[in-house]
Amino acid sequence: MVIEHLPPESHTMTALRNDLTPQQLAAQADKGEPEKAPWSQQEQLLAAAVDAVRHMEWTLICLNVDKKSKRPDPPEPMRRPGAGPRKKKAQLTNKSANTLFELLQGGAA
Incomplete structure (x- = not known):
């Protein structure tokens, strides 16, 4: 197929890559085939x-x-390319800090 041989930075390949779902991105990352990667x-x-x-x-x-x-x-x-956005680190809020404090003081019993 002609499309498979387009350079990774081409408009067509970029459009195809941008249309991938998070599941497809994860599957692509798991394959680990650098020669088929969206970047050279x-x-x-x-x-x-x-x-x-x-x-x-x-x-x-x-x-x-x-x-x-x-x-x-x-x-x-x-x-x-082929990797979804990074997840943000969890932030300790006042509510979660209070909950943690209560759990540590035996409040879960």
Whole structure:
């Protein structure tokens, strides 16, 4: 099929990739076939280099921030095609903190 041989960055391949459901994205990620990936090997390597530079920058900032200051969050890796958006980390709210406190004090009994 002609479409299968289009470059990953082509408009057609991008449109096909954008139409995938989360289940299809997960199945595609599980296959682990880099030669069929939406990005070329060069693009994957460039993304890895960007991630490494961002991490080094973050490390440098953390090393030079005053010990009492809040450290910035670590950088998110570049989102790769075929991967769904990252889930946000759970935040401890007042309600969940109170519930946890009650559980630790034997309130679940």
